[in-house]
Each structure stands twice: as structure tokens, then as C-alpha cells.
Amino acid sequence: MIQSVEKAYQNGVSNYQQGHLEAARSNFDYAVDQMLTCGIPIKNDPDLSAEFDHIVDAVNTLEMDALTQGNGLSAPADPTPAEAAEQATFKVDPTVVAEAQAALKTTQSDLPLVINDTVAGYIDFFTKSRAGHATIVASLQRAGLYRDMIQKVLKREGLPQDLIYLAFAESGFRPRVVNAGSGAGGMWQFMPWGVYGLDRNGWYDERFDPEKATEAYARLIKANYDQLGDWYLAIAAYNWGAGAVQRAVQRTGYADFWELYRRNNLPEQTKQYVPEIIAVALIAKNPKQYGLDSIVPDQPIVTDTVQTNYSVSLQLAADIVGSTASDLADLNPSLLRGVTPPDESFDLHLPAGTKELFEKRIAAIPEDRRRYWRFHAVHAGDTLEEVAREYHVSASEIAAENQIAGGSDLSGLDAVVIPVSPVTAPVRKSALYVTRRGDSLITVADRFNVTVEDLKAWNHLSSSAVPAGRRLYISEPAHVSSARRTERGAATQAHRTGKEKAGVTKAGSAKTGSTKAGTAKGRSTSEASASTKRKPRHS
Incomplete structure (x- = not known):
């Protein structure tokens, strides 16, 4: 191997x-x-x-x-707001400064917002330039998906709510963005190394899990503040590193971001990072003044969660709950290979209202086949041959696995499982064996490395004796065909209602830049940002 x-x-x-x-x-x-x-x-x-x-x-x-x-092994994505802001010219417009100062007087924030020429320059860029305006509109719209979750985490940690706007600068609220220059990834742009309490292996990368990454962000920004005692310095440390900021404070004797800014004791990127976040906070809190009051935020993501300790593909899970693999990838952005890890606990997110349906249907599919097999809900007029052609398998294989005897009419069935075997999967022995003279359940069990009890259960037998010519299942058959059509109708309605609650729609995912398929950095993903200039370092 x-x-x-x-x-x-x-x-x-x-x-x-x-x-x-x-x-x-x-x-x-x-x-x-x-x-x-x-x-x-x-x-x-x-x-x-x-x-x-x-x-x-x-x-x-x-x-x-x-x-x-460039873009690594992935397709390019739209630039993050911070990358787009590199186009800003920062010409001081007295009108913009005056308007921002007036807005600040009535703006309520739990961060110490200020107005100066640099902040005003970012406001001007994000509200008046084509690139800046498009970026902030898309980001504020996308923020609706995660705002409730982020605010709950910040509140639980006792942190200012307006720290949410760091996600604007870091990723534009996209959970799977990867920085081309540094390799930082996810909504909060964590490096692929470092101790953040986020796991990363060949199956998943928790930097791309919105909630777990947000919890890690909250812990880190809180630690920065506890060390430095100032929110502007804590934000600067998120970009440059708390140790680096601490040394700058010790060199100058000034524990003040703006003093370090004026004395040029910060990297250029960090100097621009804090003003950009202040500008975004002011704009977001005064949408009418800046012509953004028509933005309709995306609906918050609402899901059901099941815990798996087996490998199941997003495609099969989508088949079972009546969704799409693309939508499930949006709900599970940390998965790198489009399947859950085997022999390890994983929280699989499903459209709201589909947990019970998933658990009932997945139980009917043998655990070792959940990574490749498919599930097909039978519709009026479906025939065995048509379904076989759709999934590129033989009709006899479908009939064997679903215990369909004779004919191609599927009208009495609710669903069938599809025994798909990709070229990368190990070749399985046939599910059926025709007994020969002298065979018994004991000899058959020994030949195929199964137990006599299994053979009896799979073939509904009470005796160990079998006649020659008897067709025996020598691996566990699926058990999904006997479900009633009425059950499917009720389940479909439950899923439809749950999906509407979850806000998982074509307009709410593809348009806003959410992940369109299962895995990061080239594994059929729509997001991997490309910029060699910005290199966040969260130490």
C-alpha cells in the first residue's frame, strides 16, 4: 500500500x-x-x-x-475587505471627516471609537469607491448568517459586542477563506500552526468551523486584552502578535495604539488594521447615513446536529434529508474531504428539522458503506432501470441490495439504496451467493468470514441447512424499501420547513460567497483567497 x-x-x-x-x-x-x-x-x-x-x-x-x-491548488475567490482596502488612497476629505464626527456623537459602541484622517480615509473608500462599496455590502449581508452566533460567544466571554467587526477585516464573514501569503484560514484567519484549541487533521480543519473558530477568537482577543490592558492594542496584537506589541510598548514607554502609530513603532499592516475596523464599525452602525440601509442581511443559519463516529458522505446525508451536498457543505465548512471522519466523534450539521429523519434512514444503511452509497427517494413513474442509469450502477445490484424480487416496478417502495463503489473503494465481494451441493450455513459463513447468526438474520432462516441453488445474502442487505410513501411525504414537508428556517437557499449561499462544495484548498471548494500582501499572525 x-x-x-x-x-x-x-x-x-x-x-x-x-x-x-x-x-x-x-x-x-x-x-x-x-x-x-x-x-x-x-x-x-x-x-x-x-x-x-x-x-x-x-x-x-x-x-x-x-x-x-497565487491561489494555491484552489480556484480564486473575491478579495477580503482588508485586501480590497489596499486600493485605498486615503485622501483626506474634510466633508467625510465632518460627517463621521457628527455620526460618532450619536453612535453607541462598547469599543472606544475615534475619528481621525486614517479612519475617515477608510470610510471614504468603503462608501464611495466601487470596489470598497461592493465589498462592504457583500460582507454586511453575509454577516447575517453568523451575527447571532458570534454575539452569543462574545457575550458569554464578557467581551465587547463590536469585536465582531474583526471578522469583516479578516474574511468578510467567509468561513473558508485562506490567505495566500500566510496560509491563515477561516473566518478569523488562524494560522495552520499554533495552539488555539482547534483540531486539524486529514478529515477536518476546525479553523473553518464558524462557531469553534469564533470561540478560539474570543479566547485569544481576551488574552490579548488581559496582557495589554487596552482594546486598540489587543486588536493590534491580533494582527501582529501580543508579544510584538508588548515589546513595542516597552521600547517606547507608551501603552497607547495611536502613540505607537505616530512614532512608527508598528508594521504598516497593523497601523492600518485598527483604523479599518473602527471605520467599519461606524459604517455598520450608521447604515442610513452611508447609503447602506437597503441591505437585507442573510438569515441566520439554524441547524440540527447529529454526532457521528463513522464515515458518511455529505452526498449520502443530503440524499437522506432531501437536501444537496452543496448545502450540507455550507453547513459543515470544516470538512475537508466531503465525508465525516471514521472512528472519531464529529458534529454533523443538518438542515433544521431533519435530525430524526436522518437518524432513522441512516440506521438502515450498513456503516461501512455510508461513505460511498447513495439514497434515492422513489418518485411516481420511477423504474429500476432508470434509477440504475442515473447512478451508473446495474439494476441487478440495486435489486440485490434492496431485496427487490422480480420486475422493475418501484411503485410500492418509498426509497432504495444505491450500492455505488468508486474506483478508490476496495472491491467488495458479491452480496449474494448461490449455494451448491454440500453447502451449509457453517461452510458458507466460514468461506465469507461472517457468522452463522448473521447469515440467519440476513436471510430470515431458522435452520443451518440450506438446499443447493438457494440465493443467500452473504453481507448485510439494506432495509429501507419497506417504508411507506406517506412517511416520505411527511418527512419531505418537515425538511422543507426546516430548510426555510435555516435560510439555506441558493441565493443565501452561492451569491454571498459561502462554500459551494465539500472541501478546502482545492477539494471542490469555492473559496481560497489570494493575496501575498496581507499576512495576519495570531500568536
Whole structure:
């Protein structure tokens, strides 16, 4: 297996060197997938563990190299607000300054907002330039998805509510943005290394989990404030690092952001970071004055959550609850491979109102097949042959797995499972065996490495004797076909209501820049930002 993994990796390197980035990503994914799905505990095998670490580190190195040259192994995304603001010219407009000072007098904020020429320059850029205006409109609209969640976390930690606007500068409230220059990722732009209380492995990256990343952000910004005693310095430290800001304070004797700004004791990026956030807060709190009162924020994301300890694909989960893999990817942006991790607890988010339906239907599908199989809700007029063509499998395989006897009429069924096996999946033995003369359940069980009790249960037998020519299930068949159509109708209505509550709509996801497919950095994702200039460092 290690040879096969190395071959896939070397093919990826070759494609990478030739500029075929999508092909390279596919090769790298396949190399990692082989180890993750081999069925051998990687950590318990020194050779496999060493190979896994080698491959992951090598792929990450190539990814970072690609990021420094452009968009990495992913498609480009719209710039973050901070990246867009690099176009700002900061010409001081006395009118903008006067208007901002007037707005400040009536603006309520739990941060010490001020107006100066730099802040006014950002206000001018975000409200009067085409690029700046488009950026702030999209970001404030998208903020509706996460505002309630972020404010709850900030309140729980006893932090100012207006610290939410750091997410505007960092990502524009996009949970899967990756900074091209530094590799920082997620709504709060955490580095791929560092101790933030966020897990990261071959299956998921919690930097891209909006709630967990927000909790990590709250802990970090609170620690910055506890160390530095000033909110402007705490915000600057989020960009530059608390240690670096502390040393600047010690060198100058001034624990004041604006004094450090005037004395040029801060990096240029950090000097602009705090004024930008002040400007955004003022604009967001005075939408009418700045012509933004027509913005309709996206509806907050509301989900059901199930805890999995098995691997299930987002495609199968979407089939089961009547959603799409794209919508489920939006609800689970931390998943890197479009599937939940095996043998590890994971909180899978589903459209509101579908948890019970998911748990009932997933229980009917053997656990070891939930990563690749599909689920098809039968509609009026469906035939076995038509369904088989749709999923590119044989009608006989569908019939065997669903215990459909004779004919192609599916009118009496609520749903069928589809035994899809991708080329990367291990070849499974046939689900059916035709007994021969001399066979018994004991000999069949021994031949296929199953138990006699399993064979009896799968084939509804009470005796160990079987006649020649009997067709036996020698692996667990699916049990979803007997459900009533009335149940499906009720479940579909429940899902439709839940989805409306969740605000998971085409307009609310694709248009606002949310993730369109399952995985980060090239694994069918729509977001990986590209800028080599901004390099947030959250130490």
C-alpha cells in the first residue's frame, strides 16, 4: 500500500510541476485517502504513521508554495475587505471627516471609537469607491448568517459586542477563506500552526468551523486584552502578535495604539488594521447615513446536529434529508474531504428539522458503506432501470441490495439504496451467493468470514441447512424499501420547513460567497483567497 501511496503522491508532484493543479490535488487526495480508509490503525503501525506524516507534510509544503505564487491548488475567490482596502488612497476629505464626527456623537459602541484622517480615509473608500462599496455590502449581508452566533460567544466571554467587526477585516464573514501569503484560514484567519484549541487533521480543519473558530477568537482577543490592558492594542496584537506589541510598548514607554502609530513603532499592516475596523464599525452602525440601509442581511443559519463516529458522505446525508451536498457543505465548512471522519466523534450539521429523519434512514444503511452509497427517494413513474442509469450502477445490484424480487416496478417502495463503489473503494465481494451441493450455513459463513447468526438474520432462516441453488445474502442487505410513501411525504414537508428556517437557499449561499462544495484548498471548494500582501499572525 505504501508503494501505491507514493506513486499517487509522485503523480501529484509531476502534475503540480507541469501546472496541472486540479489533477495534482486529485492525486494528493487519493494518496491520503488510501491511508485513511485502509482499515489499519495508522498510529499503531510505525511505517504507516511515518508515511502518513511524510505525505501530509509534503502536500502541505506544496500547497503553501502554490499559495505564495497565487491561489494555491484552489480556484480564486473575491478579495477580503482588508485586501480590497489596499486600493485605498486615503485622501483626506474634510466633508467625510465632518460627517463621521457628527455620526460618532450619536453612535453607541462598547469599543472606544475615534475619528481621525486614517479612519475617515477608510470610510471614504468603503462608501464611495466601487470596489470598497461592493465589498462592504457583500460582507454586511453575509454577516447575517453568523451575527447571532458570534454575539452569543462574545457575550458569554464578557467581551465587547463590536469585536465582531474583526471578522469583516479578516474574511468578510467567509468561513473558508485562506490567505495566500500566510496560509491563515477561516473566518478569523488562524494560522495552520499554533495552539488555539482547534483540531486539524486529514478529515477536518476546525479553523473553518464558524462557531469553534469564533470561540478560539474570543479566547485569544481576551488574552490579548488581559496582557495589554487596552482594546486598540489587543486588536493590534491580533494582527501582529501580543508579544510584538508588548515589546513595542516597552521600547517606547507608551501603552497607547495611536502613540505607537505616530512614532512608527508598528508594521504598516497593523497601523492600518485598527483604523479599518473602527471605520467599519461606524459604517455598520450608521447604515442610513452611508447609503447602506437597503441591505437585507442573510438569515441566520439554524441547524440540527447529529454526532457521528463513522464515515458518511455529505452526498449520502443530503440524499437522506432531501437536501444537496452543496448545502450540507455550507453547513459543515470544516470538512475537508466531503465525508465525516471514521472512528472519531464529529458534529454533523443538518438542515433544521431533519435530525430524526436522518437518524432513522441512516440506521438502515450498513456503516461501512455510508461513505460511498447513495439514497434515492422513489418518485411516481420511477423504474429500476432508470434509477440504475442515473447512478451508473446495474439494476441487478440495486435489486440485490434492496431485496427487490422480480420486475422493475418501484411503485410500492418509498426509497432504495444505491450500492455505488468508486474506483478508490476496495472491491467488495458479491452480496449474494448461490449455494451448491454440500453447502451449509457453517461452510458458507466460514468461506465469507461472517457468522452463522448473521447469515440467519440476513436471510430470515431458522435452520443451518440450506438446499443447493438457494440465493443467500452473504453481507448485510439494506432495509429501507419497506417504508411507506406517506412517511416520505411527511418527512419531505418537515425538511422543507426546516430548510426555510435555516435560510439555506441558493441565493443565501452561492451569491454571498459561502462554500459551494465539500472541501478546502482545492477539494471542490469555492473559496481560497489570494493575496501575498496581507499576512495576519495570531500568536
